[in-house]
Amino acid sequence: MKIKSILFFLILFGSITVRSQNFAVKSNLLSLANGALNGGIEYAFGMRSTVDFSGSLRPWKRTERYVERYWLLQAEYRYWTCQKFNGSFFGVFLNGAQFNIGGKDMLLGKFKWLKNHRYSGWLTGGGISYGYHLILNRHWNLEVSLGIGYEYIRYDKYACPDLCAAWKERESYHYFGPDKFSLSIVYVFN
Template identity: 40%
Template sequence: MKPIKYFLIAILVLTFTAPMHGQEKSYYMPRFAVKTNALYWATTTANLGFEVGLGKAWTLDVSGNYNPWKFSDHKQIKHWMVQPELRYWLCERFYGHFFGLHAHYADFNVSNLNVFGLGHHRYQGNLYGAGISYGYQWILNKRWSMEATVGVGYARINYDKYNCGHCGSKLNSGHKNYFGPTKVGINIIYVIK
């Protein structure tokens, strides 16, 4: 087996055998939360997420991102993305450690970034895939929380490559299989009871 398969099996075993501390508590747990990722805002990407409780230790998180902007020198990171995630909380939902299984889909149109080997070309296409994540959520007060999360996984990237960011003819089409970070976030959360 490949190392990634061992890692996935370990996550599944941990998810279903981890002790469920605090599950016997009788107080009311939050059912719904609205969130935004501060790291995405740093890249001028508007984003909003919703998370709903499915059980004492399970939630479903769905986030969406949108970036329609063009910058000087025809630089752009235009895209939209949706990323649903099923989460298992080791303590109770909306507090403490969690593990997640997420999927993602995005359409993109990026140009003139000159990072990661992209050069001054324009790339347009889509990506899809899945991954696993880990995170931790801190309760700040009755309604506000903060969360840090990171995920790794796979993405299939299909693209058309163009000569330059503003103009130019299509150079070629291609695809790439990507393994690596697929999720990162510092989320500010408003909890709805």
């Protein structure tokens, strides 16, 4: 019986063909520089179509100055103008996240309101993107991607960044504008 099972699996897996450049793994270097664990997988299902699933997690405990904890998941369909994993692509994406952030001056003072309060909540949305893959060698690529879209954000606002701060209010916010920027190192399986 064992020999029949082994032969069955050898025939089954021996008949499966692996196509070149159908699968890639990646890491967003910008998210990594912020101290978040992140990664993504991308699978090709045509000559010019891929689907990308990526995520980011920053579970670290707060310091005395600020709190910045979050997780983010994103799914994206990509259409490549020439061939998959090479050159330009256009995408459509959906995302969702949960966050607990405050007490930090982010993006050179653009979000000054984050400095004096803590915000805890979630968001969901989507948008369109453009990106480019620069081939470095047979397996390694560098990817740059930008996106604009809509995000529905629901959050609780607290009086100060401290975890024991008094709750002030619950609000929601509709955001439209730039909401995706990544610089990723990509490994393409051949």
